[in-house]
Amino acid sequence: MSLEHIALNISDPDEINNFYLDVLQLKLINASFMSMKLADKIFHISEESAIFILQREKLCLEVFVTSWQNDSSFNHICLAVNNREKLFLKAENKNYNCIRIERDAFDLMFIKDKYGNIFELKENN
Numbered sequence: 638m639s640l641e642h643i644a645l646n647i648s649d650p651d652e653i654n655n656f657y658l659d660v661l662q663l664k665l666i667n668a669s670f671m672s673m674k675l676a677d678k679i680f681h682i683s684e685e686s687a688i689f690i691l692q693r694e695k696l697c698l699e700v701f702v703t704s705w706q707n708d709s710s711f712n713h714i715c716l717a718v719n720n721r722e723k724l725f726l727k728a729e730n731k732n733y734n735c736i737r738i739e740r741d742a743f744d745l746m747f748i749k750d751k752y753g754n755i756f757e758l759k760e761n762n
Contacts, residue, residue, distance in 0.1 A: 641688075645699070645714075645752075646707060652751050656733065657691050661694070664691065666692050668690075673685045680754040704754065714756050714757070716757070725737070733749060734749040746756075
């Protein structure tokens with residue numbers, strides 16, 4: 638079994654360029670729309686949604702643009718990257734919410750997009 642993709646919601650379509658393409662450096666693979674009828678049938682959401690398929694190496698995200706904001710939860714995606722410090726600072730410089738928890742062994746690092754999706758950063762081994 639393998640993971641095909643992860644689906645996320647955002648409320649501002651500008652985040653595709655600002656966060657996902659620029660900060661995370663994913664590539665846009667496809668952009669399309671999900672009809673209200675299909676969204677209701679699958680997710681019980683009565684709203685048409687733009688869908689963006691974004692990919693980098695083996696990570697594939699399916700990002701839906703919605704009209705509502707995310708509620709708090711423990712949901713997050715952990716990314717193993719080369720030079721997590723560089724990615725963290727880039728997100729910080731672009732005014733994304735960046736959280737660093739200093740610890741003896743290694744710092745915990747998290748960045749949030751404007752919708753509230755949380756990405757934990759680990760150093761690639």
